[in-house]
Amino acid sequence: MQFMLLFSRQGKLRLQKWYVPLSDKEKKKITRELVQTVLARKPKMCSFLEWRDLKIVYKRYASLYFCCAIEDQDNELITLEIIHRYVELLDKYFGSVCELDIIFNFEKAYFILDEFLLGGEAQETSKKNVLKAIEQADLLQEVSTQSVTSEHLCKCIATPQ
Amino acid sequence: MPAPIRLRELIRTIRTARTQAEEREMIQKECAAIRSSFREEDNTYRCRNVAKLLYMHMLGYPAHFGQLECLKLIASQKFTDKRIGYLGAMLLLDERQDVHLLMTNCIKNDLNHSTQYVQGLSLCTLGCMGSSEMCRDLAGEVEKLLKTSNSYLRKKAALCAVHVIRKVPELMEMFLPATKNLLSEKNHGVLHTSVVLLTEMCERSPDMLSHFRKLVPQLVRILKNLIMSGYSPEHDVSGISDPFLQVRILRLLRILGKGDDDSSEAMNDILAQVATNTETSKNVGNAILYETVLTIMDIKSESGLRVLAINILGRFLLNNDKNIRYVALTSLLKTVQTDHNAVQRHRSTIVDCLKDLDVSIKRRAMELSFALVNGNNIRGMMKELLYFLDSCDPDFKADCASGIFLAAEKYAPSKRWHIDTVMRVLTTAGSYVRDDSVPNLIQLITNSVEMHAYTVQRLYKALLDDISQQPLVQVASWCIGEYGDLLVSGQCEEEEPIQVSEDEVLDVLEGLLVSNLSTPVTRAYSLTAIMKLSTRFSSVNRIKKVVSIYGSSIDVELQQRAVEYNALFKKYDHMRPALLERMPIMEKTATNGPTDIAQTNGETDSTILDTKHLPSITHPASQVGRCNYHICFCLAGIPPMTAYNKNGLKIEFTFERSNPSPNIAVITIHATNSTEADMTEFVFQAAVPKTFQLQLLSPSSNVVPALNQGSVTQVIRVLNPQKQQLRMRIKLTYTHKGSPVQDLAEVNNFPPQSWQ
Secondary structure: OOEEEEEEOOOOEEEEEEOOOOOHHHHHHHHHHHHHHHHOOOOOOOOEEEEOOEEEEEEEEOOEEEEEEEOOOOOHHHHHHHHHHHHHHHHHHHOOOOHHHHHHOHHHHHHHHHHHEEOOEEOOOOHHHHHHHHHHHHHHHHHHHOOOOHHHHHHHHOOOO | OOOOOOHHHHHHHHHOOOOHHHHHHHHHHHHHHHHHHHHOOOOOOHHHHHHHHHHHHHOOOOOHHHHHHHHHHHHOOOHHHHHHHHHHHHHHOOOOOHHHHHHHHHHHHHHOOOOHHHHHHHHHHHHHHOOHHHHHHHHHHHHHHHOOOOHHHHHHHHHHHHHHHHHOHHHHHHHOHHHOOHHHOOOHHHHHHHHHHHHHHHHHOHHHHHHHHHHHHHHHHHHHHHHHOOOOOOOEEOOEEOHHHHHHHHHHHHHHHOOOHHHHHHHHHHHHHHHHHOOOOOHHHHHHHHHHHHHHHHOOOOHHHHHHHHHHHHHHHOOOOHHHHHHHHHHHHHHOOOOHHHHHOOHHHHHHHHHOOOHHHHHHHHHHHHHHOOOOOHHHHHHHHHHHHHHOOHHHHHHHHHHHHHHHHHHOOOHHHHHHHHHHHHHHHHHHOOOOHHHHHHHHHHHOHHHHHHHHHHHHHHHHHOOOOHHHHHHHHHHHHHHHHHHHOOOOOOOOOOOOOHHHHHHHHHHHHHOOOOOHHHHHHHHHHHHHHHHOOOOHHHHHHHHHHHHHOOOHHHHHHHHHHHHHHHOOHHHHHHHOOOOOOOOOOOOOOHHHHHHHHHOOOHHHOOHHHOOOOOOOOOOOOOOOOOOHHHOOOOOOEEEEEEOOEEEEEEEEEOOOOOOEEEEEEEEEEOOOOOEEEEEEEEEOOOOOEEEEOOOOOOOEOHHHOOOEEEEEEEEOOOOOOOOEEEEEEEEEOOEEEEEEEEEOOOOHHHOO
16 A cells, blocks of 8 residues: 545545655645545445556545555455454444544544554454554553653563563 | 643644634644744653644644654653654654654664564554665664564564565565564464565565465465354454455465466465355455456466356456446456457446446446457447447547547458448547547548548538538548549449539538638648649639638648649649549558658649658658648749650650758659650650669650640659769650650750759
8 A cells, every 4th residue: 555545525634644755745736636536536436546557445434535545466345445444443442433533533543553554554454453452552651641650560561462 | 831732622723713814823823832842842741742733734734843853752761752753753754854864763772672562663663664774774673573472563573574675675685584484373463464575575586486486385274274264253354254364365376376387286276265155245255356366367277267267257247336347347458368258258248337337447348348349249349339439428539439440440341331430430529539540541541442432422421510520521621632523423332422513512621721610730631632623623713713812821831732732733734633643542651650641641742652662751740730741843943954855756854852852853754746646655764873863653654645645754753862963864765657766865954953
C-alpha cells in the first residue's frame, strides 16, 4: 500500500497515512485530486478505480470514506478486507465508532492503524492481538503519566507475549 | 503562564468556527501560544502541544516548527511522550526534512529498549519512513530483532526489514540467515510478515528466488492447514481461516512457481483444492479465489487447472457484485493472449458488460472485446461495438473508434462491409477519430477500386446531413475530388444511384470552404477537391472563379494552393489533366505510413505519380492536415527549351524544381509530330554524365499523333548533387510510315537555371 486517506463527505481529511516519501505540497495535491475523484463517484460504481499509475480502493462507512492506494500486483479484493478489518478494530476500540470519535481521538486512530499495518502491509491478522497490544500500550501510557515511578511498572508490562 | 489548553478542547473550539477566516484566526492564536511554550522548553506540556500541532497540521496548516519538539519527545523517558513523538515524526519528519537523521540515535536506543511497546514504536517508525541512510545505520538492529523469540517484535522486524531492503537493496543478503526458520512459527502475525519478507526478497533477486524454491512444500503445508483446520475464532473471517495469510502465501507461490516445472507441480493439488473448496458467498472468499486464479495463470499449471481458473473468472463475470466483475475483466484481459480459446467461451458475457453502468467495467469490457475479435465473430462483435460507440462516454470514443478501425482492417469479411463500417464510425463518432485515421481511410478507399462509386455516394449523402465532423468531411471532400465524376454519372451498383448535378456537388464543396465549422485543414481539402473536379466536371469556369477568389485568402496555406492552382489554369494548362489524374493504388509504406500518404493526398501529383518511386521527400514538420508538399512546378520562371527538332519530330523540355530537394531537376518532355503520318512505337531514351543520376518515368503513350494533334509526354528526373552543367544524350526510336527510325542527339542548351 502506498497511502491511506480517511475523509468525510465534505472532503475534510480525518486521517492520512503515507508509506512513500513525498513533499507536503505533493501530498496536498494528491489528496485534493483524489478526494475530488472519489466524491464524484456514484453509489452504484465499483470500489476500484485507476488513478495515475495506481489502483485506488475505497469504501464508504457511514460518513467516512476509507481510501487506499495500492500497487499493480496487490489484490484489490483483499484490500477491501483490510479496510474492513481496520473499521472493525476502530469499532471495537471506541464502541460503535462514528466520525466524531476519529475527529476527537485522531491520535488513537493512528495508534490502532500502526498496530495493524506497518510499512503498508498487515503485521497482525488477529483482531484480538491488535486490540490487546493497544490496550497494553494505553495502560502503559496511563501509568507513565501518573506520578509513580514508572520504571518498575513498565518492566512488569513489558513481559514478552 | 496558564497551562496550554487540552487537545480535545482545542478541537472543540476550532470546530465552532463558522468561516475559514475564523478558523485561521484561532489556529494562528494557538500556534503563537504553542511557539512560546516551546521556547520555554517546558517538558510537561510538550506532548500536549505537539498533539495539538498535529491536529492543526491535518487541517492543512504549517507545523514545521514542531519538528525538533518531536525529536525531544522521542528522546523522553515517558511512554506518552514517545508515542506522540513518534507519531509526530511519522507525520512531520519524513526523509526530505533536514532534521530527519537526528532521529537515528533515538531510534537505535529504543530498538533496544526494555519495553516491547517502545521497541514496537521505533520499529514502526523506521519501517514506515526511514531514509536509506537511517536504514543502513540500523539494519543490524533490525536483523537482531528478526531473530528474537518475541513474536510481537519479530513480526514488526520482518516488515521493517522489507522497508530496509526497499531502500537499500544491497542489504538484502544480511537478512538471509534470519529467514531460516521464519516459516516454522505458529504465530500468524509472524507467518504473514515473513511471507511478505520472503516475497520481497524473491521479487528482487533471482538468486534468492532459486534459494527459496525449496520452501514450496512448507508453504503448501501451511496453506493446507489453514483450509483443512477447524474453526479458529481468532483468525476467522466469515468462515474462512486467516484469508490475509492465505492470499499472501498464494502470491508467494505464484512467484516461486513461475517458470519452474517442479514447483508448479508441487503446488498443483493445493491450488485445485483452494479453487474448488473456497466459499464464494462473501467478498473474502472471492479475494482468495482471485489470487488463486492469478497464480494458476502465471505458473506452469496443467491445462485442466487453467480451464478451472478461467471458469472461475467466467463465474465472477456473472456475479452481482460489481467489484468481482471488475477484477474478472482485469484478469481475463491478462490471460486473453495465452488462453484465447478459453476466454472466447465467455465472449457473450463480456460483451454484455459493455452495457454496465460503471465506467471502469465498461473500459475493461471494451478492451477485452477488441482482444476477442476474430474472423469468425467479426460481424456480430462489430454490431455490438458500433452500438457501444454510439452510446458510450466521449472519453471512450477515440479509443473505441481506433479499435474498430483496426479490427475492421484485420478481419473485414468484404470490402463493402469494411467501407460501411468505416462510414458508420465516421458518422457516429466522427469528431473523435484520431488524426491518422484520415489518411488510413483514404488509402483504404483508394484501394477498394470497385467500391469507388458507392463510397463517394455514401460520403456525399453524409455531407449533406452534417458537416461538423472534420475527419468525415475531410475524407468525403477527398473522395468527391477524386471520384466526383462517378457521383454525377450515377454509376453506383451497390445501392440506388442518386441524381446529383455538378453544380450541386460544387455547392457542397464551396459550402465547406465558407462554413465556420470547417477547420483550415478541411478547407484545404475542399479547395483541392474542387480543383481536381476541373478535369472531371465540365463547369471549369466556375471552378476557375472559386480558385481565383482564394488566391487572396488570409489563410496562407489556402492562398498558396489557390495561387498554384491558378497558375495551373493559366500557364500550365497542358499539364493540368496529367497532374490531376486519378490516384493509383497506394502501397502502405511501413516506415512513414500515414504522413507519407498524407503528403501525396493533399495535392495530386501525377508527375511524380508512382509513389513507390518517391524518395522520402518528407517534410519534417508535415502533419496530416498541413500538407506542405507543393505541386512541383511552383517555381515558374525556367523557360522551356527545344531539345530536338528533326524530320518533323520536335521534342520540347519544360522544367520544374522539386522544391524540397533543389538538387533534383524535373524535366517533362513533350514530343510532337508535324508530319502527316503518326509516329508509332515511339521510345525516348536519355543518358547523362557520371556525376548525374537519371530516372525516366513512364511515357503518356508511344504514339506521337500526326499533324501536331497531340503530344507524348514523359518525365525525367535528374539528380545533380554537384550542380554541374546539365548535359544529356538522347536516343529516339519510332516507326514512321512503316519504316523504323532511329536517331541520336546531344542536348547541351539547358538553361542555367535548370541546374544551378
